[in-house]
Amino acid sequence: xxxxxxxxxxxxxxxxxxxxxxxxxxxxxxxxxxxxxxxxxxxxxxxxxxxxxxxxxxxxxx
Numbered sequence: 001x002x003x004x005x006x007x008x009x010x011x012x013x014x015x016x017x018x019x020x021x022x023x024x025x026x027x028x029x030x031x032x033x034x035x036x037x038x039x040x041x042x043x044x045x046x047x048x049x050x051x052x053x054x055x056x057x058x059x060x061x062x
Contacts, residue, residue, distance in 0.1 A: 015060050022053045 023032060025046045030036040041047055 011060055015057065018053050018057055018060075022050055022057075025050050025053075 026032040029041050029044065029046050029050075030038065031041070038044075
């Protein structure tokens with residue numbers, strides 16, 4: 001039973017870490033807070049990382 005708790009705890013911490021990283025990247029890109037993204041922001045490494053995070057978050061919450 002402790003393995004189940006450990007697994008849930010790891011998922012929760014990964015979930016929190018990914019959400020925090022996504023918020024930081026989106027804020028840096030100007031997508032959160034004051035909406036002011038640069039031209040071609042979708043071509044940046046930060047935006048690509050946001051998409052990777054979204055895919056992993058989906059796996060964690062489904």
